[in-house]
Amino acid sequence: MPTIHANGIDIYYEQRGEGPDLLLVMGLGAHSGAWALNAPALAKHFRVTTFDNRGSGRTTAPDEPYSMRLMAADTAALMDSLGIAHAHVVGASMGGMIAQELAINFPEKVDRLVIACSRARAGELRRLVSVAQRALWVAGVPRECITAIQQPWGSTGAILQDEQKPLDRLALAAKEPYPMQTHAYLRQLDATMDHDTFDRLQRIAAPTLVLVGGEDVLTPPFESAEIARLIPGAELRILPRGGHGFSAEYPDDFNRAVREFLAR
Numbered sequence: 001m002p003t004i005h006a007n008g009i010d011i012y013y014e015q016r017g018e019g020p021d022l023l024l025v026m027g028l029g030a031h032s033g034a035w036a037l038n039a040p041a042l043a044k045h046f047r048v049t050t051f052d053n054r055g056s057g058r059t060t061a062p063d064e065p066y067s068m069r070l071m072a073a074d075t076a077a078l079m080d081s082l083g084i085a086h087a088h089v090v091g092a093s094m095g096g097m098i099a100q101e102l103a104i105n106f107p108e109k110v111d112r113l114v115i116a117c118s119r120a121r122a123g124e125l126r127r128l129v130s131v132a133q134r135a136l137w138v139a140g141v142p143r144e145c146i147t148a149i150q151q152p153w154g155s156t157g158a159i160l161q162d163e164q165k166p167l168d169r170l171a172l173a174a175k176e177p178y179p180m181q182t183h184a185y186l187r188q189l190d191a192t193m194d195h196d197t198f199d200r201l202q203r204i205a206a207p208t209l210v211l212v213g214g215e216d217v218l219t220p221p222f223e224s225a226e227i228a229r230l231i232p233g234a235e236l237r238i239l240p241r242g243g244h245g246f247s248a249e250y251p252d253d254f255n256r257a258v259r260e261f262l263a264r
Contacts, residue, residue: 003058006077007070012058013051013078017043020111021084022262024050025075025102027093027117028188029180031057037251038258045259046088051078053098055184063183066191068094072101076109088262089206090114092247093219094188097195100227103204104197112262113206116254117216117244119223120230121196129153129218130193137182147173154245156215201230208234209261213242213250235261 003010014032022042024035032050039048052059054066054074075098079087088111091099096118103110122130136146151166159165208231212224221238228236239246239253247254 004078004081006081007074009054009060009062009074011051011054011060011074011078013049013082014039015047015049015082016040017045017047019046020262021087022046022048023075023079023084023087023089024048025089025091025095025098026050026053026056027095028192029056029185031059031178031180033057033178034248037248038255041251041255042259045263049078049082049084049087051075052178053095053188055188056180057178061181061184061187063187066187068097068101068191068195068197069105071098071191072105075102076106079109085109086111088112088114090116090258091118092116093118093244094192097192097197100197100201100204103206103208104200107203107205110206113204113208114211114258114261115208115224115227116211116247117213117219117224118210118227119195119219120198120201120227122193123223126218127193130189133189134186137185140182142174143176143179144170144174153218154243155249156213156241156243158241159249198230201227202232204231204234207264209257210234210236211254211257212238213244213246214238214240215243216246218244237261 031052035050055061089099096115210224210228228234242250
């Protein structure tokens with residue numbers, strides 16, 4: 001199992017492909033396996049590194065406060081340990097928050113930046129949703145049930161109209177080989193609620209694409225527009241279809257948008 005000790009924890013990672021380095025940073029409650037429909041395609045053009053964030057998958061899950069700055073430091077330490085001086089960085093959702101902090105605090109490590117389905121800070125509605133998420137996990141609700149409840153937030157009507165597709169996702173959730181520990185999920189959730197780069201995004205110097213699905217209800221396009229407005233020279237791209245999980249629901253659209261931006 002490829003793990004490396006960095007920033008005080010053991011981080012699970014995988015690498016594939018050849019070419020310029022590309023780092024993929026996943027979101028809340030997910031591990032690197034969530035890039036399964038993206039990493040192989042992007043590895044045709046880049047050396048792709050995926051990894052499990054602090055608390056996720058096969059990476060250490062300490063029961064202590066997490067923050068986006070801390071997880072950005074984890075990412076920077078992983079890059080150092082792997083001999084990656086700098087890389088293109090793509091972050092989705094919470095991974096986009098980590099990517100923001102990485103670009104702000106470790107600018108020399110980021111070549112081009114893609115912030116996907118993310119936000120600069122949580123609004124009141126998102127905070128209410130987080131209260132519900134916390135309650136489900138604390139109550140010990142089965143993971144497949146939590147997945148069922150969350151699907152309308154992460155998917156679009158197109159996938160929900162085909163009953164078999166969401167049922168297949170629930171079956172996968174029930175068989176998850178690396179289930180997240182409750183304390184780790186709550187630590188990540190709290191870190192996303194504390195995330196606030198609103199007054200610091202102007203410090204990002206890397207060429208930046210802010211990418212979002214036009215049907216995203218969890219991180220609506222206006223939140224991406226806000227990020228793009230605050231980062232000097234950033235490009236906003238709203239794909240015509242796709243919800244919060246657009247990297248998995250419409251992977252070809254996502255991969256194409258990322259590849260086109262990074263290839264410039």
